[in-house]
Amino acid sequence: MIEVSRCSKSRIEQVDFNQLTFGKNFTDHMFCCTYDQGQWHNPRIIPYAPLTLDPGAKVFHYGQAVFEGMKAFKDDTGSVFLFRPDQNIARFNKSAERLAIPEFPEDLFLEALKMLVNIDRDWVKSGHGHALYIRPFVFASENGIAASPSARYEFMIVLSPVTAYYSEKLKVLIADHYSRAADGGVGFAKAAGNYAAQFYPTNLAREKGYHQVIWTDASSHEFLEEAGTMNVFFRVGDTLITAPTNDRILDGVTRKSIIELARELHLDVAIRKFSVTELLEAYHSGDLKEIFGSGTAATISAVSAFGHKENLYMLPEVSDCYADRLKHALQDIQYNLGKDPFGWRLKI
Numbered sequence: 001m002i003e004v005s006r007c008s009k010s011r012i013e014q015v016d017f018n019q020l021t022f023g024k025n026f027t028d029h030m031f032c033c034t035y036d037q038g039q040w041h042n043p044r045i046i047p048y049a050p051l052t053l054d055p056g057a058k059v060f061h062y063g064q065a066v067f068e069g070m071k072a073f074k075d076d077t078g079s080v081f082l083f084r085p086d087q088n089i090a091r092f093n094k095s096a097e098r099l100a101i102p103e104f105p106e107d108l109f110l111e112a113l114k115m116l117v118n119i120d121r122d123w124v125k126s127g128h129g130h131a132l133y134i135r136p137f138v139f140a141s142e143n144g145i146a147a148s149p150s151a152r153y154e155f156m157i158v159l160s161p162v163t164a165y166y167s168e169k170l171k172v173l174i175a176d177h178y179s180r181a182a183d184g185g186v187g188f189a190k191a192a193g194n195y196a197a198q199f200y201p202t203n204l205a206r207e208k209g210y211h212q213v214i215w216t217d218a219s220s221h222e223f224l225e226e227a228g229t230m231n232v233f234f235r236v237g238d239t240l241i242t243a244p245t246n247d248r249i250l251d252g253v254t255r256k257s258i259i260e261l262a263r264e265l266h267l268d269v270a271i272r273k274f275s276v277t278e279l280l281e282a283y284h285s286g287d288l289k290e291i292f293g294s295g296t297a298a299t300i301s302a303v304s305a306f307g308h309k310e311n312l313y314m315l316p317e318v319s320d321c322y323a324d325r326l327k328h329a330l331q332d333i334q335y336n337l338g339k340d341p342f343g344w345r346l347k348i
């Protein structure tokens, strides 16, 4: 049973929904659940508020924390939908396992998502680009700086109203020195520290005028794996190519949805390793048509140019753009504008 205590006054009037900075505003309520003495207990929805934590809490010292990112959408009639929440719930527990965090019960997770989003449903605006970004996370809250897994955790869900994320096309730099993940590491998990490790090399790329880094495999820097915090697709001729997932690549829900949609649209999809050498060959022969990233926050972000070593390569404008077609197909499902042939929408 989830206990609910509501806030006395909503803050919704203080928010300009047409001028949102991604992830800066939070709704009136949050979900919390505590793990202690071997079990999760006290699931509750309470007014959104700061936490009080002991400075010795393990998360501050060892980064034992994982998170998820998903969205709720509202259609023109006011119905609110989650998009494939089962996928995020399963991945959350996969990430948690890798960080030695106890898994969170799937049923309770889904119930919490539905109840929390429903309570704050006025914060989900209908219309193109509007969505409610949902951030479930868990962290080690045991007080004590011995380097061992925590005996206590806090699981939480917070909600943030957002509009379309990246609007401009991205300039990306192919990594040839730094890596975001290694074989046998935690790259496949949504571990908080993965992001911290990306900030410095991404800052270096920004200084050179790029928005994001295209991550390559850690050992040879030859295979193209992810774009910033997104999965990455390449269109060569009429074939859409994306790397197979492995323990360095995050298994994106957007990525897998795009693969299914592309097949439904009778586009040729190849899930295979794709190298920098092949990319440059395709560029020089004129076969490289598009590059785009995929992820919940931005849905699909087109790339306008990529850098490798000291060279900059500008992509052509294409008339029959796969990124646009796939983005529309995906958003039609998310916003309840079309059929849902795969059963991805969950009405709450």
Ligand SMILES: *Cc1c(COP(=O)(O)O)cnc(C)c1O
Pocket (backbone or CB within 6 Å): 069, 190, 226, 228, 229, 230, 231, 250, 251, 252, 253, 254, 255, 294, 295, 296, 297
């Ligand atoms: C979350 C994430 C993605 C995208 O996953 P989605 O489920 O599509 O949002 C891709 N790469 C990394 C590194 C991520 O953390």
